[in-house]
Amino acid sequence: MTPPTASPASKNKGIAIQEALSILSDRAKTGEQISNSKSIPDELKGRGQTIDITEELQFTNPDNFTTCDCANGAADNVDSENRGDPVEDAKHEAMKQARIKRGEEIKSKVRSMSISDLLGMIFGAQQERVSTYKIYEDGLSTILISRDITDYPALCAKVTASFSVLSDTINAAKSSLLEQHKRKDISAVVEQLQKHECEKLNFTAALHLERLRLNNSELGVGNDADERAAKLLRESIQTLEGKISLTVQSINESIDELRCIAVDEE
Numbered sequence: 001m002t003p004p005t006a007s008p009a010s011k012n013k014g015i016a017i018q019e020a021l022s023i024l025s026d027r028a029k030t031g032e033q034i035s036n037s038k039s040i041p042d043e044l045k046g047r048g049q050t051i052d053i054t055e056e057l058q059f060t061n062p063d064n065f066t067t068c069d070c071a072n073g074a075a076d077n078v079d080s081e082n083r084g085d086p087v088e089d090a091k092h093e094a095m096k097q098a099r100i101k102r103g104e105e106i107k108s109k110v111r112s113m114s115i116s117d118l119l120g121m122i123f124g125a126q127q128e129r130v131s132t133y134k135i136y137e138d139g140l141s142t143i144l145i146s147r148d149i150t151d152y153p154a155l156c157a158k159v160t161a162s163f164s165v166l167s168d169t170i171n172a173a174k175s176s177l178l179e180q181h182k183r184k185d186i187s188a189v190v191e192q193l194q195k196h197e198c199e200k201l202n203f204t205a206a207l208h209l210e211r212l213r214l215n216n217s218e219l220g221v222g223n224d225a226d227e228r229a230a231k232l233l234r235e236s237i238q239t240l241e242g243k244i245s246l247t248v249q250s251i252n253e254s255i256d257e258l259r260c261i262a263v264d265e266e
Contacts (some may be wrong), residue, residue: 013055018244026126043076050146099164099168102165102168103171103172105167106168106169106172107172107175107176109172110172110173110175110176111176111180113173113176114179115177115181115183115186115265116262116265118173118176118177119173119258119261119262119265120184120262121169121170121173122170122173122190122193122258123147123255123259123262125166125169125170125173126166126170126193126255128162128166129163129166129197132159132162132166133159133204135158135159135162135203136155136159137165139151139154139155139158139159140152140208140212143212144211144212144215147203147215147219149212152208152212156200163201167194167197170190170193170194171190171194173190174187174190174191174194175187177216178189185261186258186261189254189257189258189261190254190258192250193254193255193256193258196251197249197251199210199247200244200247200248200251201238203243203244203247204244207237207239207240207241207253210233210237210240211237212238213233214233214234217229217230217233221259
């Protein structure tokens with residue numbers, strides 16, 4: 001099954017609830033479309049329609065990563081419900097400036113690093129990504145057990161902070177490989193790695209929403225209470241897990257390619 005591609009309307013945004021729902025499995029083919037705003041758990045309504053999981057995954061130089069929708073102008077995304085709110089605008093601007101400053105600091109640090117050291121930094125950051133995903137998954141499991149969905153936005157904020165630093169670090173290394181070392185071959189592999197990580201994050205966010213909705217339906221409340229809807233949710237979860245598995249394979253292929261390059265650079 002071919003992973004969905006972003007529509008023009010979905011570019012330049014963080015992960016929105018409706019966008020995550022839009023990449024869920026082939027329900028349209030079944031004629032049972034339950035991915036609508038009414039099926040979003042009530043606890044997530046009123047918190048804005050955007051969970052900005054990727055908003056802080058701002059690349060150091062977004063123009064170099066136009067193949068990944070998560071990279072394009074994510075820092076310029078402001079929830080439509082909050083646009084024009086001076087407090088929210090100030091908060092958003094502060095976050096944007098902090099990301100820019102951090103990106104410049106990281107780029108300055110890596111400028112004098114060798115190719116081997118840059119690759120080592122990428123491997124270390126990638127391992128931290130794995131740990132961050134474990135925190136993300138463990139947090140969701142706890143929420144599903146406690147059935148307190150109000151904790152989910154806080155969980156998203158926590159992992160966003162980690163993913164932000166890690167993504168900035170990897171992209172700073174990529175910029176140095178390209179600008180200081182003129183290694184377009186290596187930077188192209190890193191770009192593919194980031195693209196696959198972007199896809200994985202989108203699929204994971206959609207998977208989380210489906211698991212939250214299934215958990216809600218099993219309580220016998222909401223629009224997904226009937227068994228047929230629950231069956232569709234389970235099928236969607238299985239499909240998304242398959243897509244994530246394929247994406248992880250692509251990530252591992254990129255990492256393996258970088259490891260081979262690292263051996264040659266020793």
